[in-house]
Amino acid sequence: MPHRIVHMLRARDAGRRPVMLAIAGDSAAGKTTLTKGLVECLGADRMTAVCVDDYHRYDRKERVGKPFTALHPDCNHVDIMEQHLQLLSMGEPILKPVYDHATGELVRPELVTPKDFVIVEGLLPLHTRLARACFDITVYLDPPEPLRQSWKQQRDCGKRGYTPEQVQAELDRREPESAAYIRPQRRWADIVVRFAPVAGRVDPPGTPLSAELLLRPTIDHPDLAGVLAEAGPAGAETAMHLSLHRDDDGRPVDALHVHGYVQPNESEIVKKAIWERVGQRTGDGRLDADALGRFGEGTSDPLAITQLLLLYHLLDADHRQAA
Ligand SMILES: Nc1ncnc2c1ncn2[C@@H]1O[C@H](COP(=O)(O)OP(=O)(O)OP(=O)(O)O)[C@@H](O)[C@H]1O
Numbered sequence: 591m592p593h594r595i596v597h598m599l600r601a602r603d604a605g606r607r608p609v610m611l612a613i614a615g616d617s618a619a620g621k622t623t624l625t626k627g628l629v630e631c632l633g634a635d636r637m638t639a640v641c642v643d644d645y646h647r648y649d650r651k652e653r654v655g656k657p658f659t660a661l662h663p664d665c666n667h668v669d670i671m672e673q674h675l676q677l678l679s680m681g682e683p684i685l686k687p688v689y690d691h692a693t694g695e696l697v698r699p700e701l702v703t704p705k706d707f708v709i710v711e712g713l714l715p716l717h718t719r720l721a722r723a724c725f726d727i728t729v730y731l732d733p734p735e736p737l738r739q740s741w742k743q744q745r746d747c748g749k750r751g752y753t754p755e756q757v758q759a760e761l762d763r764r765e766p767e768s769a770a771y772i773r774p775q776r777r778w779a780d781i782v783v784r785f786a787p788v789a790g791r792v793d794p795p796g797t798p799l800s801a802e803l804l805l806r807p808t809i810d811h812p813d814l815a816g817v818l819a820e821a822g823p824a825g826a827e828t829a830m831h832l833s834l835h836r837d838d839d840g841r842p843v844d845a846l847h848v849h850g851y852v853q854p855n856e857s858e859i860v861k862k863a864i865w866e867r868v869g870q871r872t873g874d875g876r877l878d879a880d881a882l883g884r885f886g887e888g889t890s891d892p893l894a895i896t897q898l899l900l901l902y903h904l905l906d907a908d909h910r911q912a913a
Pocket residue numbers: 615616617618619620621622623624712713741742744745785799885886890893
């Protein structure tokens with residue numbers, strides 16, 4: 591079973607290997623935004639980011655008239671992606687294909703040498719068992735569909751030269767493949783992240799979105815009890831609280847709610863408490879706190895807190911390897 595071999599190779603005592611984080615989700619779900627803050631916080635000298643949409647089999651022109659969209663596994667070199675993920679997870683370099691999203695062309699491949707931490711983001715990083723076996727931490731970004739569609743409209747019209755009608759037609763064409771291949775990856779995530787407004791609240795324009803994080807017991811999460819105690823008694827005006835949810839399979843799972851509408855000083859208390867836990871695992875490395883929570887032209891504390899939690903997991907996985 592090839593996925594077992596990856597686990598065996600990665601577990602054997604062969605020195606340090608990169609910590610691998612997957613961030614999966616549909617187009618414009620916020621993967622690049624989440625990734626960019628982490629890379630800038632840890633530093634590009636310590637972290638490598640790879641987008642697996644670079645494994646598209648056809649360029650934009652070639653895809654016209656094909657019976658599938660860019661979301662379909664047949665429209666991607668999934669087997670080569672798997673090979674490359676295995677190599678990266680063992681610290682080996684790859685010659686990665688490159689898809690230029692601005693022009694829709696496949697361009698010159700690039701040499702990627704993994705640093706201590708590797709983030710792999712894209713449409714299908716958790717599609718196969720072998721790909722999943724390469725990761726230490728897996729995340730699925732799950733914004734409500736209307737929000738994702740508005741992000742895709744803005745981004746594709748603003749940066750990729752599409753008209754609103756073209757974007758809507760493409761979203762409609764992709765929907766069956768989103769349902770068949772993208773959304774099923776949610777099942778394999780250790781953490782499912784949903785940025786969204788809180789239902790029933792009317793907040794002033796510009797209020798950052800809140801975040802709900804399902805913390806599945808597939809990895810060891812930090813003990814948040816101390817952080818929550820510092821945040822104060824659970825309530826609408828505190829920055830964060832935990833609740834018990836039923837997961838898709840009916841099992842109970844912790845849900846962490848991070849409120850975007852609270853006063854900045856409330857978020858600061860939570861950020862400081864998590865930073866202290868992150869700091870215990872940092873070693874000598876420097877971290878740039880200002881890089882967290884940035885999107886487009888705005889800033890968001892729920893985004894910063896989500897990134898901080900992922901930072902904790904990355905450093906914790908590295909710390910355990912060193913121990
Ligand atoms: N937490 C957030 N709060 C506000 N806006 C956000 C957030 N996350 C993402 N966005 C916005 O959504 C848009 C799409 O985000 P992003 O480019 O990160 O998505 P993506 O999943 O990487 O897309 P693709 O895979 O299609 O390239 C961007 O304009 C970004 O500013």
